[in-house]
Amino acid sequence: MRRAHTRLFPGVRQQLLDAIYAGRPFRAIVIDLGLISDQVLGLTKTEEHWAAALEAALMASRRDDLTHGTNAAYAQGCVCSDCRAHQRIWMDRRERGEHASLSEPVQWSPPPSPRSWNQGRL
Numbered sequence: 001m002r003r004a005h006t007r008l009f010p011g012v013r014q015q016l017l018d019a020i021y022a023g024r025p026f027r028a029i030v031i032d033l034g035l036i037s038d039q040v041l042g043l044t045k046t047e048e049h050w051a052a053a054l055e056a057a058l059m060a061s062r063r064d065d066l067t068h069g070t071n072a073a074y075a076q077g078c079v080c081s082d083c084r085a086h087q088r089i090w091m092d093r094r095e096r097g098e099h100a101s102l103s104e105p106v107q108w109s110p111p112p113s114p115r116s117w118n119q120g121r122l
């Protein structure tokens, strides 16, 4: 399958930034503009100006009621730098197979009953 190469034209970037400042969720805007969030965010790695502009918009409009830098905030669609950094760490872990430790059931052991405890002592 051929990878779609949609360019982020300056006009589209401005629409995206305007919508973020207007308080619309990032992912919804990206879909409306026919973009892919990975593409929009991926550009920040190579384009400093875009990274700065996007980050400023995201930080200015991010929700105050979320704890940023957590899965909860990311799940709410927040892609501010704090949430992305957190998600990156999490994804890295998943790629390395460390997710097993996150989903592992906690071993439950019954507390020693007073009787057996006494028996052990006596």
Ligand SMILES: [Zn+2]
Pocket: 062, 067, 068, 069, 073, 074, 078, 079, 080, 081, 082, 083, 084
């Ligand atoms: Zn956030």
